[in-house]
Every structure is written in C-alpha cells, then in structure tokens.
Amino acid sequence: MSSKYPQTPDGRYFVARNRLWRCTDPRLSEDTRRLHVKALMKARRAVRSAQQHDDEHTLRQARQAVQEAKEALGERGLSGGRMEHRTKAVSLPTTAPMPTGGPRAPEAWCVVICTPLLLHR
Template sequence: MTAGRALRTPDSRYVVRGRLWRAANPSLAEPERRRLVAELGAARRAVAAARRAGEDEAGAHARVDAAKRGLGERGPVRWNDGAPDLNRHMAHTTNYADWHAEATAPKSGPSVTAGKEIAMPPRDKPEEPGADILPDTPTPASPGKPSKTESEHIEEEGEPFGDNFV
C-alpha cells in the first residue's frame, strides 16, 4: 500500500484505517464521475463555509449526500450478487479479514526507500517485550542543578500532569 492512498479490495471497496468504505460506482461514465466528484468537493467547501459563518449547514450537507448517492457511495447497493453492504465495518471483523491481514502484513525482504534498497531484518523471532522502551535517561538540568531521571522527577514532584489527571 502506498502511503497516503487507500487500500482497495478486489471488489472495489476501499479501506481507510482498517474500515471498509464503498468506492464510487465503477460503471459511472467518466464525465459524470468527474462532475459528481467536483460537486462533492464544492458541497464540502459549502459545509465548511457555513460552519465558519455560524450559518445553517443542512443545505450543504444535503448537497454532500446527493453527490455521494450519485457516486454510489451511499444509498441502495449497486451490486446484485447478494453480498452484504459492509460500509463502515472494520475489515478484520468481516469476510475480508484474511485478505486484509495479508494486504497489511509487514513484508520481510528488501524494501525500497528514497530510491535506495535496504534489507529488512527477518521477522522469524518476535522482539523482546519492552525492547522499544527507552532507558531512564536524564532530563536536561537547569544551570547549577544536577540532571534528574524521569523516575526521580516523578518521585519528587509527582506525575507531569498532576495526580488527578485522568
């Protein structure tokens, strides 16, 4: 998956942060799809403008809804194979669970970063618990005062957000 791009399922849904969403109807003619996408953008800007102005947003939200229905992202399903509408469901709790796990699993082997190939360590043994925790390092001291570790600071002055922080 490319950074910043949604993961696409084989049947034309997309996954954002693990949640399934309907993609635009692939059978829409390209000029109609472009028109609806432009209308959706304009409607979203109208929602933001109404919100900033403290005005009623209902009309702008209705325009967003109409554009999304036209694109096939909302409303009745466009497919007729009996598949359920899993819009907004978490992928790992649906029949896409195996596909999603495979599609998002970290890959071992060479990886390309900024045009340079780097070898990734094999993932055959799990990391030790706590390996990602930094040791208790001293915090910068004020002039003339010795450095304190985070633990010493908490012992003397309490938690950084106070004892009643929830």
C-alpha cells in the first residue's frame, strides 16, 4: 500500500476519502495478487458495459465477479476461518487529516473501527 494513505496500526485498513477500506491480504504472493487484480478490473469493466447496455442479467453476473475478486484479494468477506468482530479505537499519525476533512489534529485523531478477529478452534 502506498504511503499516500494512512493505515491503521495493524495494517489491515487504510483511510481514503474519510472512510476505512480493507487492504489486500499481505499473505498473497505478488503473482496471485496480480491475477486477482486483473480479474477485478475485468469484472469492473463488465459492470460498466452492462450498465451502458442496460443488461440486468449481465450486470448481476459482473457484480458477482467483482465480489469474488474482492474476496480473493481479502478485501471483502471472511479472510479464512471463523471471524468475530470487536470494536477498538486506534490512533493514527498526526499527519493524517481529520475525518471531517478539516485541519490536522494537534496530537492525533482517533477512529473507532470494527476489526475482525480470527478464532482458531
């Protein structure tokens, strides 16, 4: 992930446009990641094409392909095993913009996120 966006301390999320986004699974090899990114871009182009042609059936299929690619990248869905969520607050660096888009915080700002916890059984 580029340093353009601040990340949470655990590295699982980054902040862009005042929202938290899940990062790609760092355990993926570069070749695997590249393969899934290509599939994601192809699916997004298919979504756009289906929207332009007003084709509901193809649009549903294309959106499902986007979902599958995002899950394969670890950006959506479960990242393996059973997941449980807990809420915790994390402090981001003082260089991060305020969530409201206002001036930078004097110290650091805190954002509450819901982090998935992998339960091993």
